[in-house]
Amino acid sequence: MQEAPARSVRTFNVQKYNMYDGPGVRSMAFFKGCPLRCKWCSNPESQHRGFxxxxxxxxxxxxxxxxxxxxxxxxxxxxxxxxxxxxxxxxxxxxxxxxxxxxxxxxxGEDRSIDELVAFFDEDADFYRMSGGGITLSGGEALSQPQGAKSLLAASRERGYHTAVETCGYLPTETLLDIAPYVDLFLYDIKLMDPVRHKYWCGVNNELILENVRTLLEQGYNVRVRMPLLRGVNDSETDIKAVIEFFSPYRYQKNFDGVDLLPYHKLGVGKYAQLDLAYEIEGDPSLSDADLDRVAGWIKGADFTVNLVRH
The missing domain is CATH 3.30.70.20 (Alpha-Beta Plaits)
Structure with missing residues (x-):
């Protein structure tokens, strides 16, 4: 029996005029709830589904x-x-x-109806059309509320809006493929390739994450890889070469949209104290411009398109 379309989703923020999470000018809805616990998470208020x-x-x-x-x-x-x-x-x-x-x-946390969110997106429809933009679902993890995400994406598609989803990819493959036809671009986070270190830094193994991104690419869905970069965590030549090796079979496919590098920032650190949480990152793992150029150079040298995203 097919599950009924969701009428609402739980969000913790909505945003206009975004230029970083997909092409053109975009409006965003940030979903509450995430299966990962990345130690550097800049939105700790997004991790738990509850208020x-x-x-x-x-x-x-x-x-x-x-x-x-x-x-x-x-x-x-x-x-x-x-x-x-x-x-x-x-x-x-x-x-x-x-x-x-x-x-x-x-x-x-706020429960917003699908109609309310679509009306929010509609306010900037002219900007999407002029810039080649659209709407992006983020989080937390938007796909942790799969029926809500699907309903919102379908409604946005009916408006003719370009749709993007920022995802960690940690969800059942069947669920992902049920939603994928409504997504024009997956902004797919890849943190670490080593499964043991991925579990230490992000709280879960990455086997399913890698299986899912491979499935999307092999079935023709558009994917852009996004890599948060932290000094001493995932910026070594070994780390980057593992990413290059994994994605090399897909780099010339039309549906592989290159790699975004996301430098570490401290914008969310102050939120932890407001939630009575400890921030586990010690010191400053920010990369210098030279470090970022080094990492980007390794990836470009393997003939990948690379974009450095600075919020």
Whole structure:
């Protein structure tokens, strides 16, 4: 029995005028939930599907307004101090956020209908047409909500919009192939080729990830590989040559769209404290311009198209 189309998805952000995640000017929907736990993740608020509270402690005055407003006890006052009880499931009602006069509390997660998101995309339809752009689903992991992603992609396709999905590729192959006909371009993350190191840095083995990208390429779906780069993690010649070797059979296929290199940045580090999470990356694994040129040179030398993406 075929599963009914989803009417909504859980997101944590929507964005306009993006120029980095697919061709042209794009609008984006960021889905909540991800099966990976990359230690450098810049959107930790995207990892869990459930609603979450982000607390800016430097803005909080411990007035207790959020605790009084919360119907389930996520917010508590302990010895005059504001505490977020992470053991209590937030229901996403937003009462605490409305009660806070200082902008210290933010509820992460919002259930948006497919119609609402399509209407959001429609606002910039002229920009897509003028620039060759479209819409991109990201996250988290958009395909962790497969029926919602499929419904939104299908509705966008009906509007004539170019569709892209940024994905880690960690989902059942059958599910991926069910969604693939609605995707014009997969922006496919490849972090590490070594399965043991991939599990250490990203929380899961990469066997399924590599199987899925191979399947997409062999079945004619458009794929652009995206590689986040961190010094000492995946920037060695051995790491890069393993990527080159894996994708070499596909580099001249029309549906292989080259490689994007995504330099490490610290834009999401401050979010961890707001979620009471530890940031596990020690030091600064940023690559210098010379390092980036070195990595790009190895890939270009193997006759791949390479694009350095700087957000």
């Amino acid at each position: 979450e509270i982000m607390l800016k402690r430097d803005a909080c005055v411990s007035c207790g307004a959020c605790a009084a407003a919360c119907p389930v006890g996520v917010h508590r006052m302990v010895d005059g101090a504001h505490v977020v009880d992470r053991g209590v499931s937030c229901i996403g009602c937003g009462a605490c956020e409305k009660a806070c006069l200082y902008g210290a509390v933010q509820v992460m």
